[in-house]
Amino acid sequence: MSLNTILGAIELGLLFSIMSFGIYITFKVLDFPDLTVDGSFTAGAVTSAVLSIAGHPYLAILAGTLVSCFAGMVTGFLHTKMKVNYILAGILTMTGLYSINLKIAGGTPNLSLFNVSTIFTEFHELLTSIGLPSQVLERSNLILLLLIVIACMLVLNLFFKTQMGLALRATGNNEEMVRASSINTDAMKITGLALANAFVGLCAAIYTQHQTFYDISQGIGMMVVALTSIIIGETVFGKRTVLNSLVSIVLGAMIYRLLLSFALAQGMDPNDWKLLCASLVAIVISIPTIKLFIEKRRKRARRYGGK
Amino acid sequence: MLELKDISITFNENTVNEKKALQHISLTVNDGDFITIIGSNGAGKSTLLNCISGSYEIDEGQIILNGKHMEYMKEYNRAKKIGRLFQDPLKGTAPDMSIEENLELAYRRGNEQNSLYHRFFKIGLTKAERKLMKEKVSLLGLDLESRFASKVGLLSGGQRQALTLMMATINTPDLLLLDEHTAALDPKTAKQVMEITDQLIKDEKITTIMITHNIAQALHYGNRLIMMNEGKILYEFSNEEKAKLTIEDVMKLYQQKSHNDFSDSMLLD
Numbered sequence: 001m002s003l004n005t006i007l008g009a010i011e012l013g014l015l016f017s018i019m020s021f022g023i024y025i026t027f028k029v030l031d032f033p034d035l036t037v038d039g040s041f042t043a044g045a046v047t048s049a050v051l052s053i054a055g056h057p058y059l060a061i062l063a064g065t066l067v068s069c070f071a072g073m074v075t076g077f078l079h080t081k082m083k084v085n086y087i088l089a090g091i092l093t094m095t096g097l098y099s100i101n102l103k104i105a106g107g108t109p110n111l112s113l114f115n116v117s118t119i120f121t122e123f124h125e126l127l128t129s130i131g132l133p134s135q136v137l138e139r140s141n142l143i144l145l146l147l148i149v150i151a152c153m154l155v156l157n158l159f160f161k162t163q164m165g166l167a168l169r170a171t172g173n174n175e176e177m178v179r180a181s182s183i184n185t186d187a188m189k190i191t192g193l194a195l196a197n198a199f200v201g202l203c204a205a206i207y208t209q210h211q212t213f214y215d216i217s218q219g220i221g222m223m224v225v226a227l228t229s230i231i232i233g234e235t236v237f238g239k240r241t242v243l244n245s246l247v248s249i250v251l252g253a254m255i256y257r258l259l260l261s262f263a264l265a266q267g268m269d270p271n272d273w274k275l276l277c278a279s280l281v282a283i284v285i286s287i288p289t290i291k292l293f294i295e296k297r298r299k300r301a302r303r304y305g306g307k
Numbered sequence: 308m309l310e311l312k313d314i315s316i317t318f319n320e321n322t323v324n325e326k327k328a329l330q331h332i333s334l335t336v337n338d339g340d341f342i343t344i345i346g347s348n349g350a351g352k353s354t355l356l357n358c359i360s361g362s363y364e365i366d367e368g369q370i371i372l373n374g375k376h377m378e379y380m381k382e383y384n385r386a387k388k389i390g391r392l393f394q395d396p397l398k399g400t401a402p403d404m405s406i407e408e409n410l411e412l413a414y415r416r417g418n419e420q421n422s423l424y425h426r427f428f429k430i431g432l433t434k435a436e437r438k439l440m441k442e443k444v445s446l447l448g449l450d451l452e453s454r455f456a457s458k459v460g461l462l463s464g465g466q467r468q469a470l471t472l473m474m475a476t477i478n479t480p481d482l483l484l485l486d487e488h489t490a491a492l493d494p495k496t497a498k499q500v501m502e503i504t505d506q507l508i509k510d511e512k513i514t515t516i517m518i519t520h521n522i523a524q525a526l527h528y529g530n531r532l533i534m535m536n537e538g539k540i541l542y543e544f545s546n547e548e549k550a551k552l553t554i555e556d557v558m559k560l561y562q563q564k565s566h567n568d569f570s571d572s573m574l575l576d
Contacts, residue, residue: 161430166404166412173401180360180399181474182386182416 001265007142009261013254014145015207016229018152020249022199023226028245029160030172030192035090036075037200037226039097040068041219044201046104049111049214057118061205068201069194071097076190101216109216118209120144141210148206152199153246160242168192221274228277229253231284309336309359309482309514314368316358328354329365330538336482341508341515343525345557346535352518355535356484359516361385373481387416390475390513392468392488399471402460406451406470407432409459410440413474444473447503465496469503476507483508485517489524501528522554536564 019041026034044064051060071093078089105111124140136143159165170178171188178185200222208214233252239245264270311334318326329351336342344352357363359370361382370377377385392399400409411432415425432440441452447469451462459467468488475483485504489497505528508515519525525532532544532552541564544552 158430163412163415163426163429166408169404170401170412173403174398177399177401179383180386180391181413182383184381184383
């Protein structure tokens with residue numbers, strides 16, 4: 001792999017770690033597998049694409065974030081107040097979003113942001129105007145993404161230390177205790193889903209500008225992508241504290257992209273990648289059960305002399 | 308003061324599994340009272356506490372705490388005034404969070420601590436607050452103050468229950484509900500936690516209702532005793548009456564009642 005491929009993979013890893021932060025909030029902190037993501041990612045992307053084309057690159061990012069955030073709230077409302085099963089609540093929102101996404105794009109399934117000003121072109125101009133050398137300018141995208149990811153990480157780490165953040169963590173950890181501590185768990189779940197999807201939307205909005213392209217199928221399988229990165233990250237780099245987890249997630253997302261680039265460079269069919277990811281997630285989550293099974297077998301063998 | 312006026316609750320109404328869990332219970336709990344409740348399984352003891360705390364909504368009657376009607380108040384809103392401990396020592400704390408984080412969560416539930424600023428921008432405890440927490444926790448005598456950053460999941464059941472007690476009383480509640488909170492602990496730890504509980508209730512003059520299966524415990528602690536059966540209050544003893552009671556007396560009263568039940572059902576046959 002060339003240096004360019006590696007740096008490209010790291011860049012995408014950084015970009016997708018923003019989404020992984022969102023999945024971390026729902027899947028890990030709230031213990032709520034949220035399937036809204038596949039739809040809300042596309043919603044963030046299409047909102048960003050439309051507004052970028054209209055000439056508002058910054059507003060595009062903000063609006064993309066808010067649209068996804070709202071989608072998360074809908075799922076939360078369905079689950080907590082209407083008692084819809086959480087998997088179904090996510091799927092319903094995701095399905096409904098498909099039509100909404102098409103509407104936002106004006107009926108077309110894809111949009112091109114070619115020659116449209118984005119936060120990346122603006123940042124590149126900013127760096128050029130300061131007069132930085134061309135070696136730095138070449139990597140302006142990487143620098144911008146690094147800054148954004150660090151900012152997200154700091155904000156999230158601080159958030160989890162506030163009363164609200166503590167309550168959110170406790171809700172996923174021991175719901176009964178939280179209710180006994182006079183905290184509205186329904187409100188906490190809706191807040192958590194809104195925040196998580198806001199991160200997904202932010203990622204999608206930036207992603208569209210980065211790729212200068214929007215497609216209605218961009219969001220498919222995104223949740224598994226994020227989950228794979230989180231699992232890789234936490235397995236390799238640990239999850240002792242919140243900050244530790246957040247750093248692990250960023251590194252995990254980079255490893256994920258590097259692995260993907262490597263596999264593609266080795267001539268793997270890109271269509272096989274999703275199967276590989278899904279299998280990886282399934283296997284890692286099954287490990288405790290498999291361990292237990294082997295343990296039982298051994299015990300039985302010891303007791304009955306291997307019969 | 309807590310007033311229960313004629314409260315009733317029925318589960319699975321109009322089905323074969325219909326259970327009249329509470330039948331017209333009336334009870335006045337004065338400020339500073341420490342009431343112990345005994346009764347066999349299914350007597351409605353836990354149901355009573357669950358109705359007061361808001362886990363169940365009552366079908367009839369009134370629940371008034373310090374002049375405020377609570378029948379339709381949401382569980383988490385009632386929790387502002389009511390502290391609770393359950394039999395399962397794992398229920399009251401968040402295992403993946405540190406002792407300090409658990410305490411902080413409990414400490415900030417008081418109203419003045421609950422402003423928007425406190426919710427979104429206040430990060431961690433101040434030095435003075437942390438000192439206060441450590442002083443409070445040191446009262447437990449379990450050396451938890453030196454392990455403030457450890458995750459609660461690493462503590463033993465007894466330690467967790469003691470911590471839950473501290474969390475429930477850190478802002479003195481108007482009412483404390485204890486649902487057999489020492490029953491799942493080993494005898495030595497149970498005694499220790501019960502002693503700590505009693506001391507705390509006396510020091511802070513907390514109005515308390517405690518369910519127990521242990522008759523000796525029910526006689527030894529508190530200033531009033533209630534015996535429940537089949538969703539009704541069977542007997543009520545004041546402090547003086549309770550002081551004269553022995554375990555044998557209580558057993559006898561029980562047997563009398565179960566004998567009555569027996570003859571009732573025979574009559575029906």
